[in-house]
Amino acid sequence: MPKNSDYGAEQIQVLEGLEPVRKRPGMYIGSTDTRGLHHLVYEIVDNAIDEAMAGHCDTVLVTMNDNGSITVEDNGRGIPVDIHPKKKKPALEIVLTTLHAGGKFGGDDSGYKVSGGLHGVGSSVVNALSTHMKAEVFRDGKVYMQEYKKGITVGPMTVIGETKKTGTRITFTPDDTIFDTTQFLLDTLLTRFRQQAYLTRGVTIGIMDDRKERTEEDINHPRLYRFRFEGGISAYVRHLNESKESIGRPIWFEKETQDGFVEVSLQYTQAFAENVVSFANNIHTGEGGHHLTGFKAALTRTINAYARSQSLIKEKEDNLTADDVREGLTAVISVRLREPQFEGQTKSKLGNAEMKTAVETVVNEKLAEYLEEHPSEAKDIISKCSLAARARLAARAARDSVIRKGALEGMTLPGKLADCSSRNPADCELFIVEGDSAGGSAKQGRNREFQAILPLRGKILNVEQARLDRMLGNNEVKSLIIAMGVGIGEAIDYSRLRYDRIVIMTDADVDGAHIRTLLLTLFFRYFPELITGGHLYIAKPPLYRVSKGKDMRYAFDEEEKESIFKEWGIVAEELEEIEEESEEEEEELDEEAKAKEKAKPKVAKVNVQRYKGLGEMNADQLWDTTMDPDNRIMMHVTMEDAERADAVFSTLMGTEVPPRRKFIQTHAKTVKNLDI
Numbered sequence: 001m002p003k004n005s006d007y008g009a010e011q012i013q014v015l016e017g018l019e020p021v022r023k024r025p026g027m028y029i030g031s032t033d034t035r036g037l038h039h040l041v042y043e044i045v046d047n048a049i050d051e052a053m054a055g056h057c058d059t060v061l062v063t064m065n066d067n068g069s070i071t072v073e074d075n076g077r078g079i080p081v082d083i084h085p086k087k088k089k090p091a092l093e094i095v096l097t098t099l100h101a102g103g104k105f106g107g108d109d110s111g112y113k114v115s116g117g118l119h120g121v122g123s124s125v126v127n128a129l130s131t132h133m134k135a136e137v138f139r140d141g142k143v144y145m146q147e148y149k150k151g152i153t154v155g156p157m158t159v160i161g162e163t164k165k166t167g168t169r170i171t172f173t174p175d176d177t178i179f180d181t182t183q184f185l186l187d188t189l190l191t192r193f194r195q196q197a198y199l200t201r202g203v204t205i206g207i208m209d210d211r212k213e214r215t216e217e218d219i220n221h222p223r224l225y226r227f228r229f230e231g232g233i234s235a236y237v238r239h240l241n242e243s244k245e246s247i248g249r250p251i252w253f254e255k256e257t258q259d260g261f262v263e264v265s266l267q268y269t270q271a272f273a274e275n276v277v278s279f280a281n282n283i284h285t286g287e288g289g290h291h292l293t294g295f296k297a298a299l300t301r302t303i304n305a306y307a308r309s310q311s312l313i314k315e316k317e318d319n320l321t322a323d324d325v326r327e328g329l330t331a332v333i334s335v336r337l338r339e340p341q342f343e344g345q346t347k348s349k350l351g352n353a354e355m356k357t358a359v360e361t362v363v364n365e366k367l368a369e370y371l372e373e374h375p376s377e378a379k380d381i382i383s384k385c386s387l388a389a390r391a392r393l394a395a396r397a398a399r400d401s402v403i404r405k406g407a408l409e410g411m412t413l414p415g416k417l418a419d420c421s422s423r424n425p426a427d428c429e430l431f432i433v434e435g436d437s438a439g440g441s442a443k444q445g446r447n448r449e450f451q452a453i454l455p456l457r458g459k460i461l462n463v464e465q466a467r468l469d470r471m472l473g474n475n476e477v478k479s480l481i482i483a484m485g486v487g488i489g490e491a492i493d494y495s496r497l498r499y500d501r502i503v504i505m506t507d508a509d510v511d512g513a514h515i516r517t518l519l520l521t522l523f524f525r526y527f528p529e530l531i532t533g534g535h536l537y538i539a540k541p542p543l544y545r546v547s548k549g550k551d552m553r554y555a556f557d558e559e560e561k562e563s564i565f566k567e568w569g570i571v572a573e574e575l576e577e578i579e580e581e582s583e584e585e586e587e588e589l590d591e592e593a594k595a596k597e598k599a600k601p602k603v604a605k606v607n608v609q610r611y612k613g614l615g616e617m618n619a620d621q622l623w624d625t626t627m628d629p630d631n632r633i634m635m636h637v638t639m640e641d642a643e644r645a646d647a648v649f650s651t652l653m654g655t656e657v658p659p660r661r662k663f664i665q666t667h668a669k670t671v672k673n674l675d676i
């Protein structure tokens with residue numbers, strides 16, 4: 001046995017450090033799907049944002065390179081490069097090759113460790129999951145560089161030049177043997193970094209798309225985006241309310257407490273839905289948590305106290321409820337704390353109990369102050385809340401009458417529901433299907449044991465302008481709610497959910513997209529816990545059926561179709577011709593031509609069928625491609641998806657006309673492309 005050389009020992013240490021990351025990537029980044037992939041970028045960017053939050057940089061640039069790699073660069077101090085006295089390695093190398101090493105250097109007093117994305121594991125994880133990573137540090141007049149492969153150093157850190165600037169630049173290429181896909185989506189990055197920029201006011205976050213080939217979605221975007229919001233979260237509130245009729249200007253306040261930093265912005269609108277978004281250390285807490293609870297408690301208390309002090313409410317039973325004071329409310333709550341605990345199904349619920357008091361105290365104090373100082377705005381807010389209270393009483397009366405009639409009792413399942421035979425919700429799935437013909441195929445194709453089908457007809461309704469009580473009157477929505485079994489509004493009881501998985505199955509055309517948006521909005525507004533609980537899915541029917549001889553395959557998008565052709569050795573130029581050669585034309589060939597065809601060397605016919613709707617698939621095809629749990633692809637709906645649908649929906653359906661026109665103008669091209 002050879003003695004352990006230094007080299008060997010080092011190697012082993014590195015392997016011990018990052019091996020588990022490559023073995024179980026999901027444990028460190030949540031998943032290896034497109035979400036996990038994008039998480040890599042967030043993880044790296046979070047480090048740069050930390051530097052900005054500590055007051056050492058103001059610009060972060062993210063570049064999508066043409067070779068599939070991502071570069072993130074900041075103008076901060078540069079990751080320290082001095083040699084660690086015990087480990088005898090540059091700090092830079094330790095940061096990028098040791099698990100959990102991030103943020104432990106320099107001992108600076110930036111206060112809260114802010115970054116960490118969902119799992120807070122740092123840059124070494126990204127390194128471990130990249131076929132290649134390059135770090136460049138601009139510091140002390142020099143440019144330092146080190147490269148890595150799968151988290152292991154390629155060579156020692158070297159000085160590669162001189163510079164006047166300071167900062168850090170990281171370039172990495174995700175490992176395609178780990179990720180299902182390594183294609184980054186500009187749209188996804190934009191959403192994230194726009195949000196990030198709101199949360200770190202004054203910091204510029206740039207996103208540059210340097211890829212030569214861009215996807216259909218991304219092509220509608222400019223190549224360079226720069227987000228910088230001096231207004232911070234109040235600019236975010238303004239953005240969220242863009243398509244709504246707002247009441248006054250966004251209210252904003254912040255305060256440092258002994259338990260952490262609290263920043264809140266809120267603005268009422270004439271809409272009915274509430275949109276309260278919360279963050280802890282810049283991480284979106286979709287499942288809420290104690291900071292949100294504190295906010296709600298303070299809001300109810302402060303508004304009631306003010307209304308009473310102004311004699312706007314007198315009797316005890318006139319008190320505004322927590323729901324009344326949140327109707328039409330848009331708010332962003334951002335807290336920063338030293339040791340955030342993330343809990344819940346998707347680890348997006350803040351578990352630090354002390355943040356309830358922290359937020360509650362700040363909001364009680366600052367909101368009361370605001371109301372005192374702005375009597376006219378205060379009056380408008382109280383009127384809006386009182387209106388909500390009156391509507392609540394009317395809605396209750398309406399709902400009581402509906403319930404009395406038994407319409408929402410589990411007893412009367414809708415006639416059009418083809419229920420499954422299992423009564424164990426954990427096994428059961430509900431497919432919400434658009435249109436009767438698709439419904440027919442789905443009913444025939446399903447597994448009756450555990451799959452139920454509910455066909456919905458046409459445009460269900462305009463939820464934005466409809467109220468809860470009116471919605472109950474809509475038969476399509478009523479059917480859906482009864483089928484799900486949870487009830488609605490104050491009487492909601494998620495434990496009565498009859499299906500573990502609720503699947504939206506719509507056509508891949510504009511109407512389908514519209515109904516999907518509508519349903520997502522409905523769930524987002526009225527059944528958010530079904531989303532956070534992970535119960536909501538979107539079915540993904542194939543776009544193409546391609547066959548060559550006896551070989552038949554389904555393709556879910558353009559790219560997959562191309563790759564099947566590639567596999568079959570068909571090149572793009574031939575493809576065009578082949579696609580045009582449909583079966584019908586073939587039958588029109590006369591006998592003579594057919595004989596000629598036969599004389600040619602035998603080449604298996606390639607056939608491409610594009611599915612325009614679910615209705616074009618027969619029951620077997622629908623089962624095989626879209627419903628069979630062993631075969632199908634389903635998209636898990638996240639709060640972010642639903643939130644985006646909600647925003648689109650508000651823009652399209654809301655009462656404000658100009659943003660709607662603007663939306664249609666900007667997206668006219670996209671919409672046209674969709675409708676084939």
Ligand code: TSJ
Nearest residue numbers: 044047048051072076077078079106108123168
């Ligand atoms: F970690 C990383 F590689 F992912 C990464 C880190 C990626 C990017 C794009 C930026 C950064 C980063 C780290 N930017 N700025 C810093 N700063 C430090 O690491 C740093 C610099 C100086 C001192 C000091 O006390 O002098 C301390 C720290 C933590």
